[in-house]
Amino acid sequence: MKQPDFTNLGDHLVLNFLNTLQHYRGQEIDLIDSPSHLVQWILYMEQHQWLSASQRERLITQGTWDLTQVQQFRQYGRAFLGGSASRVLFFNYLSGVSQQCPLTFSLVDHGTHVERIAVPNRGGTAGLLSLLSYDFMGLITSDMLSRTKQCESSRCIAYFVNRSGKRKWCSMETCGNRQKSLRHYKRRYTSH
Template sequence: MNELPNITNNIALNFINSQLFRNGKLIELIDSLSSLENWTEQPLMDDLEYNTQLSIFNTCLECTDSLDDIIELRDKLYLLLTAISRQEEEISTLQKVIEDSLLAHPIRLVFVDTIPLYVPVDSGVAGIKCLIHFSLAKLVESGDINKLSSCANKDCPLLFINQTGRRKWCSMKICGNRHKVERFENKHKKHINWIKQEQE
């Protein structure tokens, strides 16, 4: 089972980052409801809010019997966020999408002891839409949406928050180290070719 890369601490971005490019092919990581359920059971260390959202997402999945609407949501948001990262689309477009979605699929506040939690009013796909759009609203509120970037690997579809402005890769594990290995191998080949030429 392919696991989602989870390269951010935003549940919407990690959900959207659910395709990878491998061996010349785009690999779908959400290939079943069970793969999505498996993702919701991968908490982040020391991130209570994120892990709570994952738990709520898991609960919404219990009332879902089809992936079609979930994949459609993912694909639409991926296209929009990619366009925003390339400055081909305004953030105000995303804000309108969030407003319309949360109007149709509202969220409510509940207290667990003294901790306020935001929980979708609806369950199933409607609850998932609410949760994802609320998570995107957090990106807008924090200003992190302005730091949204695409990976320097032109084949990589992953998006990430470029906090420093200097980050090039979605992650070192997925693309950064691969680039370093390829660069080393190319230099090594050039060196070997130069030696051969000198010996001729």
């Protein structure tokens, strides 16, 4: 089985998770359509330092996966960011999800800085959704929520944090270059 191409890595674990739903050639692609793909995503997040080894260990070894709940969380999160979900209902949903699996915290000294790590009390679906809820709550309570945007490319549905206020695309390397090339092509070949 080929590993999904997990792209559109952003500023928050939860945005990386929401971006596991992508468009490709007009079709919606679910990159976590099986428990093995979900585990691959968790390993990828650890590899890119979005999850710690202790978080990965707990998630993978101490629980089972319910893909329906995982995909439902992603659907609700995307609806909230897209403006089609009630704030009150979504906040209550996040609170309910986080209550199902409490988190404990530890500090990791990296020498130059100290990091707070949230570790769920159990793994699997409950642990993952608890971590994602915690990260989403951090996004909501910071000024980053107002800066969270969806890519303006018609071919992309990724979310990203627009820190500069000018950014239009999830990634200059993919969507930005595509859009600029398309504009160049239209100017050059359709204006005559």
